Amino acid sequence: MSWAIEAAGLRKVFGEKVAVADLSLRVAAGEVFGFLGPNGAGKTTAMKMLLGLVRPTSGRGRVLGHPVGSRESRRWVGFLPEHFRFHDWMTGRELLDFHGRLHGLAAAARAERIADLLAEVDLTDAADRPLQTYSKGMQQRLGLAQALIHRPRLVFLDEPTSGLDPLGRILVRDLALRLRDEGVTVFFNSHILGDVEAICDRVAFLKRGRIVHETSLRDGFAPELHLTLDAVSAEIASGLGAFGKVLRTTEREIWLRLAAEADVPQVVRWLVERDAAVRGVQAQRPSLETLFLETMGPDERAG
Numbered sequence: 001m002s003w004a005i006e007a008a009g010l011r012k013v014f015g016e017k018v019a020v021a022d023l024s025l026r027v028a029a030g031e032v033f034g035f036l037g038p039n040g041a042g043k044t045t046a047m048k049m050l051l052g053l054v055r056p057t058s059g060r061g062r063v064l065g066h067p068v069g070s071r072e073s074r075r076w077v078g079f080l081p082e083h084f085r086f087h088d089w090m091t092g093r094e095l096l097d098f099h100g101r102l103h104g105l106a107a108a109a110r111a112e113r114i115a116d117l118l119a120e121v122d123l124t125d126a127a128d129r130p131l132q133t134y135s136k137g138m139q140q141r142l143g144l145a146q147a148l149i150h151r152p153r154l155v156f157l158d159e160p161t162s163g164l165d166p167l168g169r170i171l172v173r174d175l176a177l178r179l180r181d182e183g184v185t186v187f188f189n190s191h192i193l194g195d196v197e198a199i200c201d202r203v204a205f206l207k208r209g210r211i212v213h214e215t216s217l218r219d220g221f222a223p224e225l226h227l228t229l230d231a232v233s234a235e236i237a238s239g240l241g242a243f244g245k246v247l248r249t250t251e252r253e254i255w256l257r258l259a260a261e262a263d264v265p266q267v268v269r270w271l272v273e274r275d276a277a278v279r280g281v282q283a284q285r286p287s288l289e290t291l292f293l294e295t296m297g298p299d300e301r302a303g
């Protein structure tokens with residue numbers, strides 16, 4: 001397995017404040033990875049440590065195979081900051097050209113790349129207007145183009161969809177999926193669960209500076225099993241508890257969290273052996289919102 005990001009015990013303390021207690025994770029090359037947590041959980045600080053913009057208090061990490069903080073680790077990395085700021089007297093095209101030059105792209109390559117990116121983020125018509133005339137959504141989209149100018153292999157996006165209207169959010173989602181198709185790794189901070197659910201292969205939940213849960217959104221997830229029977233007896237409810245966590249019961253229905261989808265047939269067999277009249281069986285991936293609330297506790301709702 002080739003890792004785009006490896007972190008072991010990265011920690012950042014500001015004075016008395018522990019912003020990131022322990023960041024230990026691995027992100028595979030080509031993965032779209034969602035980093036979830038309420039405001040103040042430490043998402044931005046964690047990302048900035050990986051980018052070499054914040055010096056860790058302790059711990060180690062590698063980005064694209066190079067030590068965190070090193071020049072080589074940043075070479076093929078793109079970054080869209082949470083609050084993208086720039087010279088607002090520049091036009092969109094000038095800003096991208098400026099960033100292209102910083103990355104050492106030749107003039108002809110820059111012009112072509114900029115035209116493609118402007119089209120991709122739907123800013124071709126606004127390209128020669130000063131940035132001060134751009135809406136928040138347009139600025140965010142230009143920020144995305146900026147992050148991609150040098151064809152990075154790993155892109156860090158800090159809350160890329162917050163403050164965007166629905167069309168802007170769809171554009172960001174589509175772009176993230178296209179990047180994945182091109183084999184680019186995307187590391188994505190967010191507290192907007194719907195966007196994460198639409199884009200990410202895998203997510204980690206950050207709570208008070210620590211990863212408390214990691215899960216795939218593509219496969220191997222722990223399904224929620226919804227069973228409809230003629231009647232749910234106390235014996236059946238407690239017996240099913242051996243297969244997973246009973247989430248809820250009514251007179252005729254029972255919801256069960258299983259460890260793996262592969263356990264579904266066993267549950268059905270067990271019920272049939274007990275002559276339970278099974279009317280319905282539905283296994284589905286729990287929503288990210290359910291996972292978030294289970295993981296974080298009701299005191300830490302998504303922003």
Ligand SMILES: Nc1ncnc2c1ncn2[C@@H]1O[C@H](COP(=O)(O)OP(=O)(O)O)[C@@H](O)[C@H]1O
Binds near residue numbers: 017019041044
């Ligand atoms: N430069 C800083 N100095 C002091 N405290 C900071 C600094 N940056 C972040 N923090 C604190 O660290 C915690 C995590 O912040 P942050 O990484 O921005 O979280 P998130 O991005 O998840 O909202 C917060 O309590 C924040 O106030």
Ligand SMILES: [Mg+2]
Binds near residue numbers: 043044045082
């Ligand atoms: Mg943040």
